[in-house]
Amino acid sequence: MGCAAFARALLELADDHLILGHRLSECCGHAPILEEDLAMPNLALDLIGRARELYSRAGEVEGLGRSEDEFAYLRSEREFLNCLLVERPNRDFAHIMLRQFYFSNFMELYWLRAADSRDATVRGAAAKSVNEMKYHIRHSGEWIVRLGDGTGESARRAAEAVGELQFYIDELFIPSASAEICFETGLLPDRRSMREEWDQRVERVFTMAKLDFPEPVPALTGGRTGRHDECLGHLLAEMQHLQRVYPGAEW
Amino acid sequence: MVNSVSEAQYRAHQAAASVTDPELPFITVEELGILRAVRVEKGIAVARIAPTYSGCPAQAVIELSLVTALNQAGFEGRVERQLEPAWTTDWITPEGCRKLRRHGISPPVQAGKTVCGLFESAANPECPLCGSQQSERVSEFGSTACKAVYRCRSCAEPFEYFKPI
Numbered sequence: 001m002g003c004a005a006f007a008r009a010l011l012e013l014a015d016d017h018l019i020l021g022h023r024l025s026e027c028c029g030h031a032p033i034l035e036e037d038l039a040m041p042n043l044a045l046d047l048i049g050r051a052r053e054l055y056s057r058a059g060e061v062e063g064l065g066r067s068e069d070e071f072a073y074l075r076s077e078r079e080f081l082n083c084l085l086v087e088r089p090n091r092d093f094a095h096i097m098l099r100q101f102y103f104s105n106f107m108e109l110y111w112l113r114a115a116d117s118r119d120a121t122v123r124g125a126a127a128k129s130v131n132e133m134k135y136h137i138r139h140s141g142e143w144i145v146r147l148g149d150g151t152g153e154s155a156r157r158a159a160e161a162v163g164e165l166q167f168y169i170d171e172l173f174i175p176s177a178s179a180e181i182c183f184e185t186g187l188l189p190d191r192r193s194m195r196e197e198w199d200q201r202v203e204r205v206f207t208m209a210k211l212d213f214p215e216p217v218p219a220l221t222g223g224r225t226g227r228h229d230e231c232l233g234h235l236l237a238e239m240q241h242l243q244r245v246y247p248g249a250e251w
Numbered sequence: 252m253v254n255s256v257s258e259a260q261y262r263a264h265q266a267a268a269s270v271t272d273p274e275l276p277f278i279t280v281e282e283l284g285i286l287r288a289v290r291v292e293k294g295i296a297v298a299r300i301a302p303t304y305s306g307c308p309a310q311a312v313i314e315l316s317l318v319t320a321l322n323q324a325g326f327e328g329r330v331e332r333q334l335e336p337a338w339t340t341d342w343i344t345p346e347g348c349r350k351l352r353r354h355g356i357s358p359p360v361q362a363g364k365t366v367c368g369l370f371e372s373a374a375n376p377e378c379p380l381c382g383s384q385q386s387e388r389v390s391e392f393g394s395t396a397c398k399a400v401y402r403c404r405s406c407a408e409p410f411e412y413f414k415p416i
Contacts, residue, residue: 021306035390038400042392049306053334124334128305131339131362131416139391141369205369 006119006187007062008081008178011071012224013188014054015082018072019232020103021047022239026090036093039139043100046132050125057121073243077233078226081176085168087223087232094157097143098165104136105201106172106194113189122188141205148209155210162206162214170219173198179224256291259326263296264289266324273312274395278350280313284342287333296326301338304396304416340415351413352379357386357401359415376412378403386410 024044031037055068086103090096111133114126147158175183175191182188203213222228242249267289268281280286280300288299298317302310314330321328340359343351348358357376375386383405390400391414398411 035392035400038390038394039392042396045306045308045396046304047306049304053305120335124337127335127337128302128416132305135391135414135416138369145369208369 002181002185003061003063005178005181006185007058009176009182009188010054010058010061012081012083012176012179014051014058014071015080016086016103017047017051017054019080019082019235020086020099021045021051022235023086023088023090024096024100027096032093040096043136043139046136050129050132053121053125057119069243073240077228077236080228080232080236081224081226082228082232083168083171083223084220084229085165085172087229087235088165088168089231091164092157092161093143094147094154094161095164097140097147098158098161100136101140101144101205102165102169102172102202104133104140105198108133108137109194109197110189110191113193116186117188118186144205144211145209148206148211158209158211162211166214166217167220169214171221171223174219174221174224176224259291259296260289262324263291263298263321263326266320266326267296267298267317270313270316270320273309273316274397275351275354275356277354278347280317282344282347282350284338284340284344284347285313286317291326294327295329296321296324297329297331299331299333301333301336301342303338307396309395340413343413355379355410356398357410357412359413362415376401378406378408379410380408381406 021044024040024047027036027040028044029037031040051072052068055071058071059066059068085099088095088099108130111126111129114122115130117123117126144158147154149155150158173191173195179188179191183190199213206213267286268279270280270286272278272280272283272285275283283303285300285303286298287301290297290299298321300313300317317330318328339362341362343358351358357379360374360376372388375384377384378386378401381403383403385404386401387404388399389402389409393400393411397413399414400409401412402409
């Protein structure tokens with residue numbers, strides 16, 4: 001029971017990283033400026049690298065011999081356990097940066113608390129990620145301020161992104177039954193405990209950006225049980241295409 | 252017996268330590284602080300390495316190069332990853348930092364000392380060409396996961412900065 005819960009909670013975490021990493025990688029070659037074309041794939045690499053480590057560990061814990069590639073390429077939409085925020089489409093640059101800002105602020109707080117996990121892989125990932133998340137937060141945070149406090153159009157788009165993504169915030173802080181067991185057994189931190197600090201951090205930057213902090217709204221959830229928006233299917237169709245068409249292909 | 256074990260150990264270590272980073276071919280994995288230990292057990296040489304930046308594509312090449320180098324030294328080569336304690340740029344040796352500078356890359360300052368609040372920058376890296384501290388960030392992200400792009404305000408040359416993590 002403990003092992004199954006840990007494997008599942010690791011998959012939730014790994015899926016968050018892989019799906020957001022893939023979303024960012026879609027920006028490669030499409031960024032508004034060259035520096036961003038360098039930044040987004042670099043951020044994507046951090047996330048995908050972390051996902052690989054977490055999938056490997058999930059495979060070990062699960063004990064069924066599944067590899068990181070099998071987790072990434074051979075599961076269907078309903079088997080992905082990522083939160084809904086990370087699968088949101090790249091509607092415009094403001095959406096991309098806000099999604100990134102929400103997620104990296106959450107993850108820095110998460111990894112800070114994961115530093116004393118009973119699991120060595122989680123501790124190792126935490127030590128590395130805390131530093132990486134600082135770069136991610138700074139990058140997206142600076143853009144939130146530039147966009148929110150920028151031109152009329154950039155401010156309008158930033159406000160629109162806030163309005164659209166507000167429904168996906170709460171799910172970050174809701175532990176699944178598996179995550180709950182991992183928290184009780186000292187393997188993973190408590191997601192709920194990050195809310196207050198996260199709100200303060202986001203609010204601070206929103207003030208600089210002259211953006212209104214989102215009011216509490218009913219949360220959209222379902223990601224942790226495999227119930228996703230249609231957009232995840234499209235993402236997976238592209239991401240998994242090669243392995244589905246040429247099973248076992250290697251290069 | 253004792254001598255032959257330590258001799259084998261020495262040879263395996265020398266072989267592993269000579270492997271260089273594919274993207275920084277002037278610097279060895281030992282100078283980067285990636286190679287943590289090499290041990291020999293029954294003809295199998297195991298190199299223990301600490302992964303650097305998450306998702307760094309050089310990782311796979313480094314692992315392959317290590318196995319090849321150990322094989323060439325007459326061992327069955329294996330690589331083992333050490334996730335804890337996590338690698339940090341503080342492990343780059345002074346010689347490694349000198350080599351980075353000599354190749355136009357400003358070495359990292361102490362990890363955890365540079366990333367700070369939005370629109371702030373703690374210590375500006377030193378220009379590897381003229382030694383000036385007057386530099387400015389052009390892009391936090393560069394051609395590889397480990398580098399940022401800076402510009403020197405004294406000699407006006409652009410340069411790469413090895414990002415502290």
